[in-house]
Amino acid sequence: MPLAIRGGGHNVAGSALCDGGVVIDFSEMRRVEIDPERKTARVEPGALWGDLDAAAQADGLATPAGIVTHTGVAGLTLGGGFGWLSRQWGLTVDNLLSVQVLLADGSRVRAASDENDDLFWAVRGGGGNFGMSPNSNSSSMP
Numbered sequence: 400m401p402l403a404i405r406g407g408g409h410n411v412a413g414s415a416l417c418d419g420g421v422v423i424d425f426s427e428m429r430r431v432e433i434d435p436e437r438k439t440a441r442v443e444p445g446a447l448w449g450d451l452d453a454a455a456q457a458d459g460l461a462t463p464a465g466i467v468t469h470t471g472v473a474g475l476t477l478g479g480g481f482g483w484l485s486r487q488w489g490l491t492v493d494n495l496l497s498v499q500v501l502l503a504d505g506s507r508v509r510a511a512s513d514e515n516d517d518l519f520w521a522v523r524g525g526g527g528n529f530g531m532s533p534n535s536n537s538s539s540m541p
C-alpha cells in the first residue's frame with residue numbers, strides 16, 4: 400500500500416500526500432526538548448521551526464533553519480536546510496547530531512556519525528520520502 404509521511408506539510412511537490420494510500424500525519428507530535436548545558440535540541444517528528452526557535456530562544460540558543468517558522472524541522476532538514484544563519488553556521492544538516500529512524504520491519508534505529516553512518520549520510524540531503532514509496536511519479540523520490 401502506498402505510504403506517505405506528513406511533517407510540517409510544506410513540501411510544494413505534495414510529497415506528504417499519496418493517492419489511494421495511507422498518510423502518517425505527525426502534525427500533533429511537536430514537542431521540543433532543549434538541553435541548555437549541551438546546547439542540543441531533540442524534536443518530535445512533526446515539530447515546526449517556530450516550535451524549535453521558541454524553545455531554543457528561551458535559553459539564548461539558535462540553529463540554522465529556514466526563513467519561515469511553519470516549515471517542518473524534519474522535512475526541511477531532510478532537504479539540507481538553508482536559512483538566515485547558514486552563512487555563518489552552515490546548513491541545518493551540518494548541525495544535525497543524530498536521528499531515530501523507524502524501519503520497514505518496525506524496528507527503530509539510531510543513525511549518527513558513529514552508528515549506521517550510511518543511513519545518517521542519506522538522511523542529510525536525501526530529501527522527502529527517503530526510503531518511502533508513496534507513488535511512482537513523486538518528484539522527490541531519491
Ligand SMILES: Cc1cc2nc3c(=O)[nH]c(=O)nc-3n(C[C@H](O)[C@H](O)[C@H](O)COP(=O)(O)OP(=O)(O)OC[C@H]3O[C@@H](n4cnc5c(N)ncnc54)[C@H](O)[C@@H]3O)c2cc1C
Nearest residue numbers: 406407408409410414444465466471474475480481527528
Ligand atoms: C513557504 C516555504 C518556505 C520555505 N523556506 C525554506 C528555507 O528557508 N530553507 C529551506 O531549506 N527550505 C525551505 N522550504 C522548503 C522546505 O524545507 C521543504 O518544502 C520541506 O520539504 C518542508 O518540510 P515539511 O516537513 O514542512 O513538509 P512535508 O510536506 O510535511 O514533508 C516533506 C517530506 O519530508 C518527509 N518528512 C517530513 N517529516 C518527516 C518525518 N518526521 N520523518 C520522516 N520523513 C519526514 C516526508 O517524506 C515528506 O513527504 C520552504 C518551503 C515553503 C513552502
